[in-house]
Amino acid sequence: MNTKLILIFLFLFSVISEMTYAQLFPNLGGQRTGTTSLQFLEQPLGDIIAFLEDRHGIEIQLDTAALDTAGVNKDTPATIDVEGIPLRNALNLMLEEIELAYTIRDEVLLITTSEGLSVVSTAPRRIASSRKL
Numbered sequence: 001m002n003t004k005l006i007l008i009f010l011f012l013f014s015v016i017s018e019m020t021y022a023q024l025f026p027n028l029g030g031q032r033t034g035t036t037s038l039q040f041l042e043q044p045l046g047d048i049i050a051f052l053e054d055r056h057g058i059e060i061q062l063d064t065a066a067l068d069t070a071g072v073n074k075d076t077p078a079t080i081d082v083e084g085i086p087l088r089n090a091l092n093l094m095l096e097e098i099e100l101a102y103t104i105r106d107e108v109l110l111i112t113t114s115e116g117l118s119v120v121s122t123a124p125r126r127i128a129s130s131r132k133l
Contacts, residue, residue, distance in 0.1 A: 036090050037083040046074030048094070049111070056087060060109045066116030072098060 036056070040048050049060045067073060080094040091102055095111065102111050 035084045036087045038080045038090050038094070039083075040078065040080050040094075042077040042079055044074060045072070045076045045078045045098070045111075048078055048080070049074070052087075058109055059107070060111065063110055063112035063116045066113045066119070067100070067111075069115075070099065070113045072100065072113075 036052075038048070038051075040051075045062075049062070052058065053060050062074060064073075076098060078094055078098055080090060080097075082090050082093060091109075095101055099113070100111055101114050101117050102109055103117055104110070
């Protein structure tokens with residue numbers, strides 16, 4: 001493959017990635033430079049998610065099928081105590097403690113398991129038709 005073509009692809013991929021992140025987290029003060037502070041001790045995961053949705057103006061959903069398989073739900077206690085770090089880092093720290101992960105799918109932050117990540121990334125996407133049935 002042509003080196004120039006590879007470089008163009010990498011550039012476009014990075015631009016698209018930044019656009020998606022900026023659109024998903026518009027309230028973080030400029031893409032990946034925004035910070036968050038979280039202090040929760042053994043609080044239900046659902047309460048922390050509600051706080052994050054409200055504070056950062058983002059949509060967060062749980063992959064309930066994957067979480068059920070792992071024995072995790074919105075009542076599972078989670079702990080996080082960080083100040084002034086990027087939201088993505090805070091999420092990684094908190095979710096690693098309860099063996100979860102997250103991904104961005106269709107402009108929604110989806111909390112799932114590591115196994116769920118592989119399913120979500122390989123799942124086929126439906127394309128809606130504008131044609132009336």
